[in-house]
Structures are given as structure tokens and as C-alpha cells.
Amino acid sequence: MRIGFHTLGCKLNQYETEALASSFRAGGHTVVSGAEEADAYIVNTCTVTGRADHKSRAAVRNLSRRHPRSLLIITGCSAQLEAEALASLGENVLLVPQSAKGDLMALAERITQSADIPSGLAQLRRESTPSAQDPFALRVQGGLSFHTRAFLKVQDGCDAWCAYCRVPQARGPSRSLDADEVLRRAAELESAGHREIVITGVNISSYRSKDVALPRLVRELVGATRAARFRLSSLEPESLTEALAESLSLERVCAHFHVPVQSGSDGVLARMRRRYRSAGVIEGIELLRRAKPDPFVAADFIAGFPGETPEEHGESVRLIQETRLAALHVFPFSPRPGTPAAGQRPAVPQRIRDERAAELGRISKALLQAYTQRWVGKETDVLIESGPGRAAGEARGVSGNYLKVSVDGIPADANRKGKMIRVRITRSGEICSAVFVRPA
Numbered sequence: 492m493r494i495g496f497h498t499l500g501c502k503l504n505q506y507e508t509e510a511l512a513s514s515f516r517a518g519g520h521t522v523v524s525g526a527e528e529a530d531a532y533i534v535n536t537c538t539v540t541g542r543a544d545h546k547s548r549a550a551v552r553n554l555s556r557r558h559p560r561s562l563l564i565i566t567g568c569s570a571q572l573e574a575e576a577l578a579s580l581g582e583n584v585l586l587v588p589q590s591a592k593g594d595l596m597a598l599a600e601r602i603t604q605s606a607d608i609p610s611g612l613a614q615l616r617r618e619s620t621p622s623a624q625d626p627f628a629l630r631v632q633g634g635l636s637f638h639t640r641a642f643l644k645v646q647d648g649c650d651a652w653c654a655y656c657r658v659p660q661a662r663g664p665s666r667s668l669d670a671d672e673v674l675r676r677a678a679e680l681e682s683a684g685h686r687e688i689v690i691t692g693v694n695i696s697s698y699r700s701k702d703v704a705l706p707r708l709v710r711e712l713v714g715a716t717r718a719a720r721f722r723l724s725s726l727e728p729e730s731l732t733e734a735l736a737e738s739l740s741l742e743r744v745c746a747h748f749h750v751p752v753q754s755g756s757d758g759v760l761a762r763m764r765r766r767y768r769s770a771g772v773i774e775g776i777e778l779l780r781r782a783k784p785d786p787f788v789a790a791d792f793i794a795g796f797p798g799e800t801p802e803e804h805g806e807s808v809r810l811i812q813e814t815r816l817a818a819l820h821v822f823p824f825s826p827r828p829g830t831p832a833a834g835q836r837p838a839v840p841q842r843i844r845d846e847r848a849a850e851l852g853r854i855s856k857a858l859l860q861a862y863t864q865r866w867v868g869k870e871t872d873v874l875i876e877s878g879p880g881r882a883a884g885e886a887r888g889v890s891g892n893y894l895k896v897s898v899d900g901i902p903a904d905a906n907r908k909g910k911m912i913r914v915r916i917t918r919s920g921e922i923c924s925a926v927f928v929r930p931a
Contacts, residue, residue: 495561496637497525497554499547500537502691502724504567506642507592508535510629513636514599522636525554531562531608533595536569536577538661541825544569548580555581562608566592568661572828585609589661593628627668630676634683639876639908640722640889641685645673645708646692651727654764655793655824655832662693670700670708674715681719686911687745687874688712689722696730705730709738718743720872720891725749729767731775736782746783747893749820750776751791755810756803759796762835769810776814785865787892789818792851795844796824797835804847811854817862817893819855823848863894863919872931873898875910884927888912900927 494515498508511533512522523529532554536547547569554563563584565577571589578586585608587595598608626647635641648663649656668676680688690712692698698705712721722745726735731750738744750772754760757768767775779786792807811819823844826833839847873888873896884901898914905912911931918924 492531493521493523493527493529495523495525495527495529495532496535497532497550498535498637499550499569500535500539500543500567502642502689503644503647503693504535504537505638506631506644506689506691507567507629508533509631509635509638509642511535511592511595511599513632513634514596516636517632518599520599524637525550529558529561531564532558533564533566536565536567536573538567538569538572538657538827540822541827544573547573548577551577551580551584555583559583564595564608566595568658571661572657590663593625596628626662626666627672631680639874640687640689641680641683642689642691643673643676643680644668644691646695646698649694650697651694651766652764654762654835655796655827655830657827657830658693660829665694665697667698667700670703670711673700673708674711677712677719678715681716684909685719686909687720687722688716689724691724694727695724696727706732706734706738709735709744710741713741713743716743720745722747722891723749725751727766728752728772728775731771731778733778736778739779740782744783745891745893746786747789747891748779748786749789749791750779752810753791753793754796754799754803755792755807756799757806759799759803759807762798763793763796763832769806772810773814776816783892785892787817787862787894788814789820789893790814790816791820791822794821794823794848794851795839795841797832797838799824799839799847807851808854811851811858816858818859819851821848821851821855859921860919863916863921863923866892866894866916866923867919868916870913870915870928872911873914873925875901875906875908875912877908887922890914894923895921896923896925898925898927902927905930 496508498504516522537543566587568589570586574586578584645668648665649659650665720743752772755769871890873890875886875888877887886906887897913928913931914925916923916925
């Protein structure tokens with residue numbers, strides 16, 4: 492059976508898609524991308540914003556129209572919270588909520604080329620398989636289907652209940668994978684040849700397994716492996732402590748950090764129910780700069796949160812400038828059903844939300860240009876993510892500090908996906924240019 496995959500949203504969704512793909516591949520099925528012909532497609536949806544829900548529905552509608560005879564299995568966070576809307580998009584749609592996504596891992600072992608997938612899922616549900624309740628049953632078995640960098644899920648769910656976010660509704664409370672199992676899975680990924688492992692979860696800052704919190708976990712991951720570098724997917728501002736910074740200073744931890752700041756205004760942060768204020772953001776980012784020389788620090792910002800005044804928006808701009816961020820991920824405020832912020836007043840008009848988001852977007856482009864320009868003439872290690880390009884010695888990859896790089900002059904024996912090479916940056920930009928120096 493040919494199984495296609497289409498993924499929306501975060502790195503955690505990408506990891507879970509890779510886990511599902513590996514289980515079907517291990518079961519003897521052919522795994523293809525969502526753009527290829529398949530007997531069944533698994534769509535892993537996202538609900539973090541209204542736009543994400545819209546994109547999830549559009550993906551399902553498009554697949555249903557293009558492949559009316561294929562089964563569409565819809566899972567993920569939007570499937571958990573918007574099941575009725577998604578199920579109505581086609582007669583060939585089968586909903587598997589986020590809470591039962593683990594059933595799809597078990598399903599791959601059961602079905603044959605002619606198996607009836609809906610009946611197989613119904614049987615699994617009658618048997619009450621443990622995987623449906625275990626968020627860590629989703630794990631990659633063997634190689635990756637869609638990525639070069641390996642993902643390692645160490646945490647799921649969230650207890651923060653920020654005013655704008657419905658992810659806790661979709662994924663439940665925070666749970667952490669046992670630390671010994673984290674180390675075992677990391678060692679397996681390295682043994683399989685992966686040179687970079689991305690540590691991911693809904694809120695990895697809340698990781699705790701017995702007496703092991705995130706700072707100790709990072710140290711133990713480095714100690715349990717030989718050469719793999721580690722990238723942390725996202726760090727909450729209140730988690731940026733001296734103890735964490737000390738762990739992040741280790742050589743094989745990437746100098747790339749993503750911080751969901753959301754606003755530089757203390758008033759807005761209070762209305763968002765965030766657990767920190769602007770001074771804590773500034774202090775935390777300074778700790779990251781002490782941990783690594785000139786790290787790539789990106790941040791999320793929400794533009795036009797209910798009640799946000801021009802002065803409060805200006806406070807965000809000033810914080811961005813003061814912290815010298817490298818890039819921004821900007822979202823116009825999107826009211827999410829069932830969240831406190833959906834009913835907060837006064838609402839900022841959509842036009843103003845979009846204008847403020849556009850302003851932050853322009854600032855982000857200037858920040859990225861300034862950051863990449865500082866790296867021209869410097870050397871860094873790059874993981875090749877695409878094979879040889881149009882010219883034999885070309886490839887594209889990503890550096891430890893998250894520079895996206897196009898590299899020339901790579902010898903044939905060093906030019907393959909997953910290989911780490913040393914390069915010198917020759918030109919800045921959203922995609923930097925570089926020349927090959929040596930294998931890394």
C-alpha cells in the first residue's frame with residue numbers, strides 16, 4: 492500500500508509524522524509525500540492559529556478533490572478540536588484525534604495491501620491499545636522519510652494555559668519522557684548516523700523526569716553521545732536561568748535559540764497570562780549571549796493582541812531592538828475558540844493587527860540581514876540537507892547557528908545528505924553563500 496503524508500505546523504508534528512511514516516515503512520508499505528499518488532494519505536493538522544486551521548482544512552479539501560478514491564486519515568491538533576468541520580470536507584475522510592494518534596503506529600503493523608483501514612482502526616479502539624494514551628509511543632524506527640535532521644520528542648502537553656492558546660485543549664497536560672529513555676533514543680539516533688538531533692515537545696522548558704529537569708537533561712544528552720550536535724526547539728523566557736545557560740554553553744549544543752516572547756509590553760503579557768515580564772526576557776536573552784558567542788536568537792511575537800495600544804506595540808519594538816534578535820516569527824492575533832483571549836475587549840481591528848505584523852516583519856528582515864552579514868568571512872559547520880545541486884559541487888544545508896547556506900566547491904565524497912562539512916560564509920542573505928573548507 493502507498494501511504495502519503497502531509498504535515499502542518501510545528502516541529503513536534505514533523506517528528507510525529509516521521510514516526511508514523513517509519514512505522515508504515517517498517518510494515519512493508521511505500522511511503523510518499525503528500526504530493527504523490529497514494530492509496531491513503533495521513534494529514535497531520537495544526538490549530539495554533541486561525542490561519543493554521545484554515546490551512547489544515549484547505550489541505551484536506553485539496554487532497555479530497557484530487558484523490559477522491561484515496562482514504563484521507565486526518566489527525567493532529569485541529570482534528571482533536573475541529574473534528575466536525577474536517578469530517579465534512581469529503582466522504583473519504585476518516586478522523587483520528589490527536590489523543591488517538593498512537594493508534595496509527597499500531598495500525599501500520601496490522602494492515603496488508605488489501606486491508607480495510609477503517610475496520611482496522613475500529614478494532615484497535617475496541618482493544619483499547621495503550622499507544623492511544625502514550626504520547627511517546629510515536630517514535631521513529633529506522634531512517635527518516637522527510638528530514639535530514641533527527642527529531643527527538645521528550646515532552647508533550649502544556650500546563651501554562653496562556654490566554655490565547657488552545658494547544659492544552661488539544662494535547663492535554665505536560666508529560667515528560669523518562670530521562671533514561673531519552674538518552675537511549677538519542678544514542679540510537681546517533682548510531683543510525685544522524686549528526687544533528689532536534690529536542691522537541693510542546694513546552695520542553697517544563698521537562699521533568701524524577702529529579703531531571705531540562706538543564707541536566709541537556710548535559711546528560713551531550714555526555715551520552717559522541718559527536719551529534721543538539722538543537723533545542725523552543726525555550727520559554729522564564730526558563731532562561733543560569734543553570735540552563737551553563738548547559739547550553741556546551742560545545743555540541745547549537746548556538747540557535749527560539750524564544751516565544753509574544754510581547755515586549757508588561758501590560759499585554761499580563762493579559763496574555765504569560766509567566767514573565769519584559770525585564771525577564773531581556774535578562775534571559777543576555778544569558779543566552781553569555782552562553783554562546785553571537786547566537787542566533789529568534790522570537791515569536793503576536794501583533795494586535797486585544798487591548799494592545801500603540802504605546803504597547805512600541806514597547807515590543809523597543810524590546811526587539813534592545814535584545815538584538817536575529818529574526819522574528821510574527822503572528823497577527825487570531826482569536827481561538829474556547830480561549831479567554833477570544834472574548835477579551837477591546838479587540839484591535841484586523842487592519843491594525845495586519846499593519847503591526849507587517850511592521851514587525853520588516854524589522855525581522857533587517858535583523859536577519861544584519862545578523863548574517865556579521866558572519867561573512869567566518870567559518871562554521873553545516874549539515875547538508877539536500878544532495879548535489881545543478882552543479883556537481885553544490886548543496887544546501889544549515890549551520891549550527893541556523894544560517895541557511897548554499898555551498899559551492901564540495902568534493903563528491905563529501906557531498907551527500909546528512910554529511911557535516913566546514914564552510915566559509917562568503918555572502919549574507921536569507922540563504923547565505925559559502926565555500927567548502929573541509930569535512931567536519
